[in-house]
Amino acid sequence: xxxxxxxxxxxxxxxxxxxxxxxxxxxxxxxxxELPPARENFKETLAARGLSRRDFLKxxxxxxxxxxxxxxxxxxxxxxxxxxxxxxxxxxxxxxxTGCSEALLRASYPNVDSILLETISLEYHETLMVCAGHQxxxxxxxxxxxxxxxFICVIEGALPTGLNGRYLTLGPKAKTGLxxxxxxxxxxxxxxxxxxxxxxxNVQAAKPNPTDALGISDALGIKTVNIAGCPPNPANFVGTLxxxxxxxxxxxxxxxxxxxxxxGKRIHDFCERRPHYDxxxxxEEWGDExxxxxxxxxxxxxxxxxxxxxxxxxxxNDGISWPVMAGHGCIGCTEPAFWDSMAPLEKPVAEKTVLGxxxxxKIALGLVGVTAAGIAAHAIASAVKGQKPDYSDKx
Amino acid sequence: MSQRIVVDPVTRIEGxxxxxxxxxxxxxxxxxxxxxxxxxxxxxxxxxxxxxxxGLITQRFCGVCTYVHYExxxxxxxxxxxxxxxxxxxxxxxxxxxAQYVYDHIMHFYHLHGLDWVDxxxxxxxxxxxxxxxxxxxxxxxxxxxxxxxAAVQKRLKKFVDSGRLxxxxxxxxxxxxxxxxxxxxxxxxxxxxxxLEVSKTGAQMxxxxxxxxxxxxxxxxxxxxxxxDMLEAERIGQYLYRLKDLQRFVETAxxxxxxxxxxxxxxxGLAHVGAGVKNYLTYGGFWLDDDGKNMLFPRGVVKxxxxxxxxxxxxxxxxxxxxxxxxxxxxxLHPYEGKTEPSYTGLDKNNNLKGEEKYxxxxxxxxxxxxxxxxxxxxxxxxYASGDPAIKKLVDGTLQAAGLPATALFxxxxxxxxxxxxxxxxxxxxEGWVMELVQNIKAGDTRTWTRCDVPESGQGRGMTExxxxxxxxxxxxxxxxxxxxxxxxxxxWNGSPRDRAGQRGPYEEALVGTKIANLxxxxxxxxxxxxxxxxxxxxxxxxxxxxxxxxxxxVL
Numbered sequence: 001x002x003x004x005x006x007x008x009x010x011x012x013x014x015x016x017x018x019x020x021x022x023x024x025x026x027x028x029x030x031x032x033x034e035l036p037p038a039r040e041n042f043k044e045t046l047a048a049r050g051l052s053r054r055d056f057l058k059x060x061x062x063x064x065x066x067x068x069x070x071x072x073x074x075x076x077x078x079x080x081x082x083x084x085x086x087x088x089x090x091x092x093x094x095x096x097x098t099g100c101s102e103a104l105l106r107a108s109y110p111n112v113d114s115i116l117l118e119t120i121s122l123e124y125h126e127t128l129m130v131c132a133g134h135q136x137x138x139x140x141x142x143x144x145x146x147x148x149x150x151f152i153c154v155i156e157g158a159l160p161t162g163l164n165g166r167y168l169t170l171g172p173k174a175k176t177g178l179x180x181x182x183x184x185x186x187x188x189x190x191x192x193x194x195x196x197x198x199x200x201x202n203v204q205a206a207k208p209n210p211t212d213a214l215g216i217s218d219a220l221g222i223k224t225v226n227i228a229g230c231p232p233n234p235a236n237f238v239g240t241l242x243x244x245x246x247x248x249x250x251x252x253x254x255x256x257x258x259x260x261x262x263x264g265k266r267i268h269d270f271c272e273r274r275p276h277y278d279x280x281x282x283x284e285e286w287g288d289e290x291x292x293x294x295x296x297x298x299x300x301x302x303x304x305x306x307x308x309x310x311x312x313x314x315x316x317n318d319g320i321s322w323p324v325m326a327g328h329g330c331i332g333c334t335e336p337a338f339w340d341s342m343a344p345l346e347k348p349v350a351e352k353t354v355l356g357x358x359x360x361x362k363i364a365l366g367l368v369g370v371t372a373a374g375i376a377a378h379a380i381a382s383a384v385k386g387q388k389p390d391y392s393d394k395x
Numbered sequence: 396m397s398q399r400i401v402v403d404p405v406t407r408i409e410g411x412x413x414x415x416x417x418x419x420x421x422x423x424x425x426x427x428x429x430x431x432x433x434x435x436x437x438x439x440x441x442x443x444x445x446x447x448x449x450g451l452i453t454q455r456f457c458g459v460c461t462y463v464h465y466e467x468x469x470x471x472x473x474x475x476x477x478x479x480x481x482x483x484x485x486x487x488x489x490x491x492x493x494a495q496y497v498y499d500h501i502m503h504f505y506h507l508h509g510l511d512w513v514d515x516x517x518x519x520x521x522x523x524x525x526x527x528x529x530x531x532x533x534x535x536x537x538x539x540x541x542x543x544x545x546a547a548v549q550k551r552l553k554k555f556v557d558s559g560r561l562x563x564x565x566x567x568x569x570x571x572x573x574x575x576x577x578x579x580x581x582x583x584x585x586x587x588x589x590x591x592l593e594v595s596k597t598g599a600q601m602x603x604x605x606x607x608x609x610x611x612x613x614x615x616x617x618x619x620x621x622x623x624x625d626m627l628e629a630e631r632i633g634q635y636l637y638r639l640k641d642l643q644r645f646v647e648t649a650x651x652x653x654x655x656x657x658x659x660x661x662x663x664x665g666l667a668h669v670g671a672g673v674k675n676y677l678t679y680g681g682f683w684l685d686d687d688g689k690n691m692l693f694p695r696g697v698v699k700x701x702x703x704x705x706x707x708x709x710x711x712x713x714x715x716x717x718x719x720x721x722x723x724x725x726x727x728x729l730h731p732y733e734g735k736t737e738p739s740y741t742g743l744d745k746n747n748n749l750k751g752e753e754k755y756x757x758x759x760x761x762x763x764x765x766x767x768x769x770x771x772x773x774x775x776x777x778x779x780y781a782s783g784d785p786a787i788k789k790l791v792d793g794t795l796q797a798a799g800l801p802a803t804a805l806f807x808x809x810x811x812x813x814x815x816x817x818x819x820x821x822x823x824x825x826x827e828g829w830v831m832e833l834v835q836n837i838k839a840g841d842t843r844t845w846t847r848c849d850v851p852e853s854g855q856g857r858g859m860t861e862x863x864x865x866x867x868x869x870x871x872x873x874x875x876x877x878x879x880x881x882x883x884x885x886x887x888x889w890n891g892s893p894r895d896r897a898g899q900r901g902p903y904e905e906a907l908v909g910t911k912i913a914n915l916x917x918x919x920x921x922x923x924x925x926x927x928x929x930x931x932x933x934x935x936x937x938x939x940x941x942x943x944x945x946x947x948x949x950x951v952l
Contacts, residue, residue, distance in 0.1 A: 039558040040551070048547070093411075095435050099458020099610040105502075105592065106599040106609060118592065122562050127407065130510045130567035132922055139566050160435075163740055168433040170411060174747050203437060203455040210436035210738070231458060231610055286616050287845030291623050316608035317600045320634070326607030326614040327621035331451060339452060344445035346616070 017070055020247075024076050027248035028083075034150060035086040040119055042082045049115055056081075059112040067239055067251070068261045080245035081112065085119035087245060088151040090143050090184060093126050094177040095168055095204045095213055096157030099231040100195035101127050106317060107234035116238055123151065137171050144187045152244065153188035155181065155198040159219040160211035167211040181220060190250050191216065191224045194237055196333055199226035199257065206339035215336075217257060225250045226257035230333035233314050236262040256336065258308065267304035267330050270312040273297065283327075291327055301346040302329030309334040398915055407507040407922075408930040412891060414921065415749050416907055422915060427900070427907040428749050429891045430756040434722070438736045441881040446472050446850055446873055447617050453869065453883060454611055457931055461610035462495050462602065463862035464869070464883065470858025471869040472617040476851055481843040482686055483626060484619035486833040489682050490635065491606045491614075492860075493826045497642050498598020499863045500772070500819040501650055503929050505591035508812065509584060511923035512657050513576060516569035518585045519549055519556065521578035530583045533652035533797075537583070538645055539590050548586045568917040575660045583656065587649045594645045597638045604635045619845035626844065627837070636830055643823045646816075651794070654816040658798040661809050665800055670808030670924040672906030673767045674701035676774035677889070679709065679868060681861025682825070692825060693775045693818075693861050694782045697763060701806055703781045711857070713764040714868070716884060720893040721759045728762065728896065731870035732855060734882035756893040760901060761884050769902040770865025770889045771928060772815040777805060790817050808906070811927040850876045862886055864929050887931040903928060 046056055060077045064070075067077070091101075107114040122128060123143035129136060143151060157177075160167035165176030185191045193216050196202040204213040217224045227236050240259050243251040251259040268274065276282070277296040284290060284299060298305070304312070307330050315322040323330055331345050332338040342349060398418055416427040437456060441449055449472065454465040466488060473479060480488070523545035530537040555561060568574075576584075599609035605622045606612025614622040625631045658665065680688075680695030696706040715728035724739045741754045749755040760767070768774070779787030780802065794817050795802060804810055855872045865886030872880040892901035900908070903925055912920050 037558070039555055039562075095433060097455050097458035099455070099461060102458050102461065102610045105506075106596050114596070123565075125563060128506065129563040129565070130407070130515075131565065132407075133918060135566040135568075160433075166740060166742065167435075167738075168411060169413075170432065174413075174432070174743055203440070203452060204435040206440045206452070208439065210439045211434060213435075230455065285845070285847065286621055287619060287623050287843060291621070291844075292627060292842070294624050317603035318596075320600050321603045321607050321625070323607040323613035326605070326612075326625060327623055328607060328613045328616070331613065339440075339448075343448055345448045345451060346445075 024246050028079055031083055038086050040085060045115060045119060056112060066261060067243060076246055080242045083245050084116045085121050088121050088123050088143060088147040089154055090123050090151050091125040091154045092184060094157030094159050096197045098127055100156045103231035104234050113235055113238045134172055148187045150189055153185050153191045154194055155191060155216050156194050158197040158201045158204055158213040158215060160213045161219055162212035185220060185222055192240060193224045193226045195232055196228050196230045199228045200336040202230060203339060224257055228258050228334035229309060235314050262310050263308045267307045267309055267312050271304055271324060273324060297324060297329035298348055300329055301348060303332035303342045304330040306349060307332040307335055407926060412930060418912060422912045424907050424910050427904040428751045428755055429893060429901055429903040430749050431758040431891060434738060434757040438881050441878050443877050446871060446878050450615060458610045460862050460864055460931055462491055462612055463867055465615055467858040467860050467867050467869040469615050469617055471856045471871045475854040475856025475871055475873055476617060476848045478618055478846045478848045479686060480619045480846055482836050483844050485683055485686055486829050487605050487620045487626060489829050491602050491612060493822050494598050494601035496822045496863050497819055498595040500815050501591050502595045504650060505588045508926040509588060511926050513584045514569050514574040514581050515564055515585050517578045518582040519553055521582035526579040526582045529579045533655045534648050536648060537652060538649035545582055545586055568919045571917050571919050572913045573919050580656050584653045587653055597641050601635055601638045604631055618848045623844045632830060639826055646820050646823050650816055651820060654813055655798050658809060658813060665804035665807045665809040668807045669910055670906045671806040672902045673769055674806055675699050675766045675768045676777045677763050677768035677770050677866055678775050678778045679859035679861060679866040694779050694784055696778045696782060698777050698781050706778060706781045716759040716761050717895045718759050719896040720754055721756050722754050731882040731884055732872060758888050758892055760892040760895040761889050762895055767899050767901050768889055770886045772818045773811040774865060775861060776814040776817055786821060790821055808924045808927045852876060864931055865889060890928045891930060
């Protein structure tokens with residue numbers, strides 16, 4: 001980018017997208033050769049579920065733009081969706097509540113996302129797999145062997161590091177979570193942390209953190225993509241995997257490892273109650289007249305102004321609601337240490353000293369600085385481990 | 396010769412659990428130990444925090460039984476603050492909780508437990524026409540029932556099997572002699588396994604309408620609920636009711652008939668009381684039908700030793716927790732208000748097995764009047780039945796009659812599974828009435844959703860409710876406006892508890908004793924009984940041979 005001359009600012013962007021497209025095509029060809037064959041024909045599955053070609057096209061357009069890609073990538077997104085069930089996934093559970101797995105099972109419908117998640121190739125997932133014990137362990141070993149360097153390791157849950165990791169033991173050999181995480185992530189093509197526990201430690205890591213629980217990246221010293229949220233929106237997980245299928249790389253991330261396309265904006269910026277904030281119209285206490293009118297929840301503790309996530313755009317459960325719509329306000333669950341930094345949850349942060357003396361807007365500005373410039377970021381960053389395709393721009 | 400078999404992790408549950416059992420030379424389980432292998436320390440984390448934050452924090456105990464800890468914690472605070480939520484808030488909580496019951500039980504039966512009864516691979520050899528006939532025996536218009544549909548399900552399964560990559564179905568116990576259903580019955584229930592994925596999404600949406608999202612809804616506060624806009628919008632009520640109808644239809648035409656279908660082939664196990672366990676049943680009561688909690692959908696009480704003729708009224712002071720065999724310090728039986736949570740991990744023995752004589756679990760051992768008690772759907776149906784609750788009695792009798800079983804067949808693994816289906820119908824059929832009660836109350840001019848309150852300088856309170864998995868209690872002590880002590884006694888602690896000071900086994904442990912295992916390489920019967928409790932912690936199962944000390948390696952199928 002820097003090499004481009006000033007006068008060609010526009011074509012620099014075009015060039016960037018052309019490079020990106022080249023990468024994408026190279027990766028899709030590579031994936032076609034390397035990934036195991038699909039178990040189900042995606043088009044047939046869509047048809048069987050009553051989704052037309054038109055529905056699918058609509059979905060690919062929406063997804064392409066959601067991933068901050070230009071329209072020319074739409075056919076590639078469609079191809080990546082067809083490959084979705086070919087990508088082997090090993091899903092590990094550590095210190096967590098299984099809410100993230102539940103959230104994925106509840107992905108909205110009738111919607112392509114939910115079909116993708118149903119056809120996902122889960123080689124190991126303790127909540128869903130039928131076999132147990134030794135047979136389960138064999139499944140894990142087989143996946144690590146057969147798909148070494150190719151599978152995606154998804155981790156739900158934090159790692160307790162106290163007691164030398166023995167606050168959590170797993171499997172016939174009673175390995176610690178730490179040992180298991182090290183072994184599996186070492187063989188994975190990439191590690192995706194689903195939820196705030198694996199991303200940042202979450203509730204078990206709240207003060208005084210009695211088990212010394214840490215997020216995966218901190219516990220193992222590896223790079224991870226963090227799909228933060230308690231639980232996160234299933235769409236953010238699907239989009240991140242699609243990005244991997246498109247480019248063989250995980251998407252551009254913010255300083256906290258969160259994909260920019262989903263976590264680049266504050267809840268506050270797209271909140272349906274934002275006009276009331278701007279007009280100074282606040283709910284003063286639960287159930288008051290202002291609450292009945294849907295005014296801003298800032299004074300009853302909404303942490304939307306400090307929280308980066310797309311909840312206000314995507315919502316939950318087929319878009320039926322989200323916490324602010326239900327009149328509660330955001331608790332900041334996509335941010336690290338939110339149980340401590342956002343507490344007490346029913347009071348504005350400004351009344352607390354955790355984030356210093358800053359006014360709301362100053363804090364917000366400071367945070368925005370971290371994650372700005374999402375749109376241009378695509379060609380810059382990608383968290384890749386063990387990537388095989390050649391992405392260099394051969395001239 | 397007896398053997399030690401290791402099964403770890405136990406899958407299709409929430410959390411991390413380890414069970415070890417000893418089998419004799421006839422493959423009958425002689426002894427068992429249940430161990431929870433993870434500690435997260437959330438009760439410690441709560442100390443010093445604003446009590447109003449406890450609900451959202453404790454909700455993170457579990458994302459499968461989402462909502463219930465939120466409610467129990469808020470109820471404990473309301474008790475400590477000395478306030479009650481307004482009528483509308485009480486009803487909305489029931490609507491969220493009701494949705495949770497229905498979709499959670501459906502998900503448990505089909506996705507977590509069903510494949511302990513149903514052999515998916517056998518379904519491939521079923522005759523779709525005959526499957527239609529079998530399904531119609533238990534329901535006039537079974538859910539999604541046609542020969543074409545069943546054939547399509549077979550085709551989808553076959554592709555899976557042919558691909559050689561079975562994903563979650565790989566390496567399981569297909570073909571085990573303990574599977575007793577004919578191929579056609581396996582096909583019918585398997586087809587509903589797939590349908591249930593969609594249906595539980597619908598239930599989750601019901602929760603989200605008034606809860607903001609699922610899992611982990613976010614619309615309860617101490618004193619009431621926040622979703623006043625949703626409550627005042629007729630369209631929201633309609634969205635909720637519309638989805639309720641879908642769920643009810645699934646319960647009526649899939650869940651109940653499938654349980655009856657399975658029961659007809661596993662009848663002998665019910666009659667032989669396989670997996671009965673401690674036969675003491677405890678409920679705290681749940682779903683307040685009035686603002687004082689005097690009238691509840693599930694009655695509270697204790698049934699001792701399987702005696703259906705007598706219900707002992709619940710005395711909360713008799714609830715204690717012991718840690719003699721748990722990885723915590725202390726030796727007393729303490730009421731939860733006095734409860735301590737100070738970890739003291741002593742690990743496994745040199746062979747990587749539980750030290751059954753010493754401490755061996757992160758779970759404490761809750762006891763009622765010194766007795767281990769089972770909690771959950773079976774306990775609710777038994778306490779309700781023994782209390783003579785007309786709705787529960789009618790449903791239980793009717794269902795058992797349809798299955799050709801006596802009431803005592805409830806004391807079994809099969810009975811536990813049937814009780815869950817029965818109460819799903821009971822709850823699903825109540826919900827519409829609650830919606831109408833809400834509408835009526837709003838029409839009468841009451842739009843209150845919150846009772847004004849503030850954190851007291853000091854105080855204590857408890858919230859007792861019935862989670863889908865069983866009796867759930869939170870106990871809170873407040874000092875200087877912050878949490879001084881917090882203890883939660885959760886259903887899986889009751890059911891999955893280790894031994895107590897007196898050496899009495901917990902309900903999982905007791906339920907496993909006496910069960911015969913058809914194939915020691917495949918712990919199917921153990922999973923069936925453990926899953927029937929709907930466990931909510933991650934676990935592992937061991938079968939121990941005290942003499943040979945041999946760890947039996949599992950073979951790949």
